[in-house]
Amino acid sequence: MSSADAVTPALTDGLEARIVARRAGFVLDAGLRVPAGEVVALMGPSGAGKSTLLGVLAGLAAFDDGTVRLHGRTLDDGPARRTPPSARGVVLLGQDPRLFPHLTALENVAFGLHVHGSTKAEAASGAAEWLRRVGLHDHGGRRPAKLSGGQQQRVALARALATTPAAILLDEPLTSLDTETAGDVRGLLHRQLAETRTTAIVATHDAVDAVALAHRLVVLEDGRVTQSGPVRDVLASPATRFVAAVAGLNRVVGRQDASAWRAGALVLPQAAASTDHASGETAAVFGPGEVRILDGPPHGPGEWRARVVRLEQTPAGVRVRTAEPDVAVDLPASRAAGIEPGATLTLAVDPSSVRFVGA
Structure with a gap:
């Protein structure tokens, strides 16, 4: 993290983290700030540390030093003081929708609501409304095996947003989808994140995701943040060859x-x-x-x-x-x-x- 970041006042609303995580032959040392209601795209080459960073923010991965704060609440203060994943208010959604195969689409969405305290009737009603919002109101009775990849990802998104998370982390959620389906789900993500004003980080390899979904872009290379700023500014003035390649530019x-x-x-x-x-x-x-x-x-x-x-x-x-x-x-x-x-x-x-x- 730069010296400028080090003296920036802490966010009272939003997600703020400084993480050091050591792995075999690799060190992640990165800072991140996401104001409340904003979407930040996280880009970097394979092995840059994007999934490790999201795993730490979700409480699912170990780290060696640092802090994580969300909407003024300290989730982690060093590796010894950690909030468990279930109590963080953070949802991580990846390429695999991870739906329960024995439950219907409606039951999958309702499950998350029920876990968060809704009655059975409230959960069913809320799940039906969210399936409508993601364009699957007539697919509620189908199990995942009867849904396409894009439909499964829509159900997973509905389940994630239905619980009103404090932050949502999206780890390459469109990678496994074909181009047309990815475009449809990307449009859905844009609408729902904007309507719910959910604080979000989208890890992606695709500049289209950054342009279509995010307010700001953070570039992670070899475990370090190499560039950050408004999406348009970063892509227009690439600081590294990786960013230039993403932007479709020569950088000599x-x-x-x-x-x-x-x-x-x-x-x-x-x-x-x-x-x-x-x-x-x-x-x-x-x-x-x-x-x-x-x-x-x-x-x-x-x-x-x-x-x-x-x-x-x-x-x-x-x-x-x-x-x-x-x-x-x-x-x-x-x-x-x-x-x-x-x-x-x-x-x-x-x-x-x-x-x-x-x-």
């Missing part, structure tokens, strides 16, 4: 001097670089669609020769990955015909389309 680190900015064979004029960054190491940010392939050798600034490393499929065509420096180029499939790994291309980017950020 180079050196800026009095005459030009350079990264390998790519040279951009000094005038293109932001005066906000002093001479030294800075990162150039530009979209793969801004890069063109030229015939013949390079002739001026923003033109360079690059070796093709691999080709990747994209929804709109082909992404050509090049090296020295690492730059992605998006092309229609017809334009990529004949390009092979190992080939050398002349690339060009308009200096006016490049933004510079701190490296």
Whole structure:
């Protein structure tokens, strides 16, 4: 956690945590603040510590040092003073809906309400209302085996929100769903989290989840928070290669001097670089669609020769990955015909389309 975070006053409403958790060959050391009623997206590569962090917040995973506070209430103060999962008011929902297979959809939702003190009649009535809210009012009598994956995830969400949790943690809840179903459930999540103003953290690999669901984005890499802020700001100015990849941007680190900015064979004029960054190491940010392939050798600034490393499929065509420096180029499939790994291309980017950020 940064020194700025360390002096920020504690939240009286919302979720606030500073966690240190040591595992074999890995240390999670991260701070997190989620104001009441807000949704924060938590992104990072596999193994970054996202699931470990959510597990600690839910009271299901051990940690070595730190605190967890929720709406002014201290849940954990070091590993020796922990609130049990059942008394935290926190619900963790993952890829597996974890529905009771022997209960119907209605009974699964009612179970959570009954556990939280509702009478049998109240629980049944509340469960029926929540199934209606998630679009399953006519599926209440079906058991999980008779429901699709998307329907099961809707029931799990209804069960989670029906109990009015103080916070809900969503760990890659859409990963196992097909694209169309994931889009439907994502829309449902957006509506229900907004209507209930539930404090939430959504761990995801998908930038669409962050854009569609969250107010803020926190990036976790190698157990540390590497960037955080409003979703739009983080994706527009990626601080690491991982964030740039998520945002669909090139982020090329180079050196800026009095005459030009350079990264390998790519040279951009000094005038293109932001005066906000002093001479030294800075990162150039530009979209793969801004890069063109030229015939013949390079002739001026923003033109360079690059070796093709691999080709990747994209929804709109082909992404050509090049090296020295690492730059992605998006092309229609017809334009990529004949390009092979190992080939050398002349690339060009308009200096006016490049933004510079701190490296």
